[in-house]
Amino acid sequence: MQEYDLVVVGSGPAGRRGAIQAAKLGRKVLVIEQGKRVGGVSVHTGTIPSKTLRETALNLSGWRERGFYGRAYRVKQEISADDLRRRLLITLDHEVEVLEHQFARNRVQHIRGKATFLTPDTMEIAKDDGETIHVQGKSIMLAVGTKPYRPESIPFDGVSVLDSDELLDIQELPRSMAVIGAGVIGIEYATIFSALDTQVTVIDPKSTILDFIDKEIIEEFIHDLRDRNMKLILGQKADKVEKLPNGKCEITLDNGRRVTCDMVLYAAGRVGATDSLNLAAAGLTADSRGRLSVNPETFQTDVPHIYAAGDVVGFPALASTSMEQGRIAARVAVGAIAKEPPKYFPYGIYAVPEISTCGLTEEEVKERGIPYECGMARFRETSRGHIMGLNSGLLKMIFSLKTRRLLGVHIVGEGATELVHIGQAVLNLKGTVEYFVENTFNYPTLAEAYKIAGLDAWNRMGDLSQAG
Numbered sequence: 001m002q003e004y005d006l007v008v009v010g011s012g013p014a015g016r017r018g019a020i021q022a023a024k025l026g027r028k029v030l031v032i033e034q035g036k037r038v039g040g041v042s043v044h045t046g047t048i049p050s051k052t053l054r055e056t057a058l059n060l061s062g063w064r065e066r067g068f069y070g071r072a073y074r075v076k077q078e079i080s081a082d083d084l085r086r087r088l089l090i091t092l093d094h095e096v097e098v099l100e101h102q103f104a105r106n107r108v109q110h111i112r113g114k115a116t117f118l119t120p121d122t123m124e125i126a127k128d129d130g131e132t133i134h135v136q137g138k139s140i141m142l143a144v145g146t147k148p149y150r151p152e153s154i155p156f157d158g159v160s161v162l163d164s165d166e167l168l169d170i171q172e173l174p175r176s177m178a179v180i181g182a183g184v185i186g187i188e189y190a191t192i193f194s195a196l197d198t199q200v201t202v203i204d205p206k207s208t209i210l211d212f213i214d215k216e217i218i219e220e221f222i223h224d225l226r227d228r229n230m231k232l233i234l235g236q237k238a239d240k241v242e243k244l245p246n247g248k249c250e251i252t253l254d255n256g257r258r259v260t261c262d263m264v265l266y267a268a269g270r271v272g273a274t275d276s277l278n279l280a281a282a283g284l285t286a287d288s289r290g291r292l293s294v295n296p297e298t299f300q301t302d303v304p305h306i307y308a309a310g311d312v313v314g315f316p317a318l319a320s321t322s323m324e325q326g327r328i329a330a331r332v333a334v335g336a337i338a339k340e341p342p343k344y345f346p347y348g349i350y351a352v353p354e355i356s357t358c359g360l361t362e363e364e365v366k367e368r369g370i371p372y373e374c375g376m377a378r379f380r381e382t383s384r385g386h387i388m389g390l391n392s393g394l395l396k397m398i399f400s401l402k403t404r405r406l407l408g409v410h411i412v413g414e415g416a417t418e419l420v421h422i423g424q425a426v427l428n429l430k431g432t433v434e435y436f437v438e439n440t441f442n443y444p445t446l447a448e449a450y451k452i453a454g455l456d457a458w459n460r461m462g463d464l465s466q467a468g
């Protein structure tokens with residue numbers, strides 16, 4: 001039986017970063033991946049495909065130019081599912097190639113197969129050809145991620161009633177679509193398809209969406225969605241999903257209302273992919289959503305030499321944070337020093353328009369009783385916004401009145417997921433409102449919105465240099 005310093009199950013962001021980190025520290029590392037190719041959900045069904053689809057949809061639809069040329073403007077009149085897939089396949093191939101090269105360079109071994117615990121330190125790998133291999137790890141990292149939640153009551157058929165994995169293989173673009181679940185996945189895909197002229201209805205039992213985002217930003221976002229005719233049915237539950245003889249789908253809501261559409265995307269959350277690991281043999285149990293609990297500093301499970309990182313440990317379930325978790329877990333596992341990541345990390349929602357945020361929301365600041373001031377800037381106030389023909393976009397910063405430090409930055413609009421990093425740097429370096437007032441920004445840029453929002457807050461906070 002082969003022995004390794006670290007056996008990693010899963011080659012998504014957490015597994016990949018963890019494996020390479022341990023290999024860089026000179027350890028013998030094995031990655032076990034059941035998928036046809038390495039990369040995990042992130043590369044094959046999650047982050048990269050959805051963002052590539054978004055980019056293709058915005059390019060081919062001419063979305064970014066409509067501010068100038070009007071809502072009827074299109075780059076390509078008839079966009080097909082094949083048009084969307086073409087760019088996707090090229091991007092995914094490239095991602096896999098880069099990852100395989102990284103593994104090879106760093107001498108990370110990888111085996112294709114399904115891993116199951118035999119004992120707390122031995123795993124069986126079932127390969128596709130029926131062969132089984134046993135391997136032993138001084139440490140084991142579970143980076144198995146999640147899979148879509150698929151209740152029995154939903155008649156999934158992979159054609160007109162689908163989960164977010166299946167959506168990537170559709171043969172035709174629907175004229176109308178209902179999205180059940182207004183979480184990040186539901187909202188991202190709803191707005192992407194809406195940009196492709198699909199009539200989209202979003203249904204969620206909660207009366208609000210994306211609750212962890214600053215409320216004012218969400219209000220602006222919802223205004224934008226309704227303005228382009230997307231329907232949001234909030235506070236109502238989808239009781240039944242049926243396929244009708246005419247090929248359409250019908251959703252019955254708990255108040256009896258019915259929604260008819262060509263396609264249903266069911267996106268009501270994901271569950272940890274732990275069911276096939278035989279956790280009992282390792283002395284571990286998962287929660288009702290298949291997730292594992294860990295020490296948040298070391299990522300050790302209840303069995304100290306078994307680590308878990310990435311989506312399988314729950315919130316925030318992002319590719320970006322999963323990578324950091326995997327790296328920290330690997331360092332702890334091989335006895336290297338691991339620093340805790342900064343408290344505030346950015347959250348990027350690649351909807352159309354984008355939302356991105358870092359730090360405290362206004363609601364959280366109020367809850368903590370911190371005296372504060374806000375600074376706002378609309379993208380249409382920036383020259384770059386005019387050049388780009390932007391009609392919407394809002395940047396909001398929240399500052400402490402006592403320390404003058406930036407507490408939170410919240411953005412909705414074009415480029416939000418890139419712009420947020422300026423705010424993130426100032427926040428984590430404990431910068432104050434003066435950073436934005438005293439520094440010169442490139443002109444014309446959207447980043448100038450930071451300057452405008454900084455001045456907006458500063459004017460109301462008072463100029464410290466004038467204080468007697």
Ligand SMILES: Cc1cc2nc3c(=O)[nH]c(=O)nc-3n(C[C@H](O)[C@H](O)[C@H](O)COP(=O)(O)OP(=O)(O)OC[C@H]3O[C@@H](n4cnc5c(N)ncnc54)[C@H](O)[C@@H]3O)c2cc1C
Pocket residue numbers: 009010011012013014015016032033034035039040041042043045046047048050051113114115116143144145146164185273276277309310311312317318319320321322348350
């Ligand atoms: C539609 C969608 C869009 C997303 N967009 C973003 C985004 O824009 N930005 C962002 O930061 N995050 C995004 N995410 C989240 C991101 O994809 C995840 O946070 C990330 O993939 C989690 O990484 P991970 O390492 O935990 O594992 P995953 O990427 O989930 O990979 C786990 C791997 O483990 C393998 N595996 C599982 N069980 C076994 C087993 N027993 N044996 C062998 N192999 C096994 C699986 O086959 C899989 O390949 C998105 C997710 C989805 C679904």
Ligand SMILES: NC(=O)c1ccc[n+]([C@@H]2O[C@H](COP(=O)([O-])OP(=O)(O)OC[C@H]3O[C@@H](n4cnc5c(N)ncnc54)[C@H](O)[C@@H]3O)[C@@H](O)[C@H]2O)c1
Pocket residue numbers: 180181182183184185186188203204205206237238267268269270316317318347348349350
């Ligand atoms: N840009 C990004 O960073 C990005 C993009 C996509 C996904 N992700 C990650 O993937 C994870 C999973 O996302 P998600 O959107 O699947 O899950 P989620 O848990 O964020 O959202 C699920 C939504 O479904 C709703 N819901 C629950 N039960 C329902 C029911 N029976 N009927 C209708 N609606 C119901 C919930 O109210 C919620 O709004 C998230 O935690 C997120 O971090 C991140």
